[in-house]
Amino acid sequence: MKVLVKAPAKINLSLDVLHKRPDGFHEVEMVMTTIDLADRIELSEIKGNQIMIESQNRFVPDDQRNLAYQAAKLLKDRFDVHTGVSISIDKTIPVAAGLAGGSSDAAATLRGLNKLWGLGLSIDQLAEIGSEIGSDVSFCVYGGTALAKGRGEKITHLPAPPNCWVILAKPSIGVSTADVYRNLNLSNVSHPDTQAMMDGLRNRSYKEVCGELGNVLESVTLKMHPEVAHIKDQMVRFGADAVLMSGSGPTVFGLVHHDSRLQRIYNGLRGFCDQVFAVRMLGERLPLD
Numbered sequence: 172m173k174v175l176v177k178a179p180a181k182i183n184l185s186l187d188v189l190h191k192r193p194d195g196f197h198e199v200e201m202v203m204t205t206i207d208l209a210d211r212i213e214l215s216e217i218k219g220n221q222i223m224i225e226s227q228n229r230f231v232p233d234d235q236r237n238l239a240y241q242a243a244k245l246l247k248d249r250f251d252v253h254t255g256v257s258i259s260i261d262k263t264i265p266v267a268a269g270l271a272g273g274s275s276d277a278a279a280t281l282r283g284l285n286k287l288w289g290l291g292l293s294i295d296q297l298a299e300i301g302s303e304i305g306s307d308v309s310f311c312v313y314g315g316t317a318l319a320k321g322r323g324e325k326i327t328h329l330p331a332p333p334n335c336w337v338i339l340a341k342p343s344i345g346v347s348t349a350d351v352y353r354n355l356n357l358s359n360v361s362h363p364d365t366q367a368m369m370d371g372l373r374n375r376s377y378k379e380v381c382g383e384l385g386n387v388l389e390s391v392t393l394k395m396h397p398e399v400a401h402i403k404d405q406m407v408r409f410g411a412d413a414v415l416m417s418g419s420g421p422t423v424f425g426l427v428h429h430d431s432r433l434q435r436i437y438n439g440l441r442g443f444c445d446q447v448f449a450v451r452m453l454g455e456r457l458p459l460d
């Protein structure tokens with residue numbers, strides 16, 4: 172038997188860090204939403220008891236370092252599953268980009284194996300298991316739009332953002348999330364207004380959402396990689412309504428309301444950046460089938 176699952180990327184509309192915790196993680200408040208840029212995961216039963224990973228992307232690990240592998244291993248051990256599985260990852264989401272590609276692959280694997288192995292777990296149970304794999308995995312299990320607190324695993328669902336385009340530009344550098352958090356100096360950042368962003372979503376106000384974009388990690392990554400600032404400037408110059416770096420970066424996203432501007436911004440960015448995408452926000456939570 173085979174199960175196909177979509178693993179969509181996320182962007183952080185706002186990302187605040189409150190303090191560093193004794194366990195080394197940071198206490199965060201993030202407003203996140205899933206976008207229509209997705210990896211495709213195929214889960215197939217195989218003979219034996221192994222977990223096999225394959226992907227056409229050379230940056231994706233094919234062993235226990237892969238977050239999808241870790242998701243399968245966790246379910247297998249916890250629920251005493253004795254069948255083998257092959258996990259084939261058709262990668263579209265850029266790797267180490269601040270778009271939670273690995274976390275979303277893990278989340279999709281949890282959802283898909285729940286079906287393939289007939290485990291009957293609820294979405295909340297899957298999200299809780301996901302939090303053991305990584306801070307962003309719980310959110311990715313649900314998808315949609317949410318406030319994420321704690322180290323990212325405490326999820327409150329929010330209304331979908333107003334309809335608009337999201338333009339993404341990923342410079343050809345990878346960023347380590349751990350490095351960015353390590354270089355964050357909290358005495359020297361301007362914090363986004365998380366409440367105002369949530370109000371903007373509840374009011375369905377595109378203007379308010381644009382006005383409240385903010386990410387405390389942005390200045391850290393900008394210092395390490397000045398080309399990210401250049402992409403931000405160019406996106407604004409080409410006509411995006413609002414621009415921000417997603418997560419720990421280096422991907423920059425711009426919000427665009429008018430279709431007519433989209434092509435101009437896309438073409439302008441393609442002039443100097445290899446990976447550019449124009450997508451919609453998915454907004455609503457993912458169905459559990």
Ligand SMILES: C[C@@](CO)(OP(=O)(O)O)[C@H](O)COP(=O)(O)OP(=O)(O)OC[C@H]1O[C@@H](n2ccc(N)nc2=O)[C@H](O)[C@@H]1O
Binds near residue numbers: 352
């Ligand atoms: C920054 C964010 C924003 O959505 O995403 P990305 O940029 O990675 O997509 C997340 O907070 C990243 O989530 P995720 O990538 O799942 O992080 P994890 O694997 O759990 O942790 C990687 C490392 O980041 C640091 N970390 C992560 C989360 C957190 N709340 N505090 C931290 O200090 C820790 O050093 C940890 O060892």
Ligand SMILES: Nc1ncnc2c1ncn2[C@@H]1O[C@H](COP(=O)(O)OP(=O)(O)O)[C@@H](O)[C@H]1O
Binds near residue numbers: 418
């Ligand atoms: N399924 C996966 N897809 C991509 N990267 C993965 C995956 N599993 C593990 N990784 C590792 O996780 C690191 C971070 O990747 P990713 O999740 O794409 O970035 P980010 O945390 O910035 O959103 C990569 O450098 C890669 O080595």
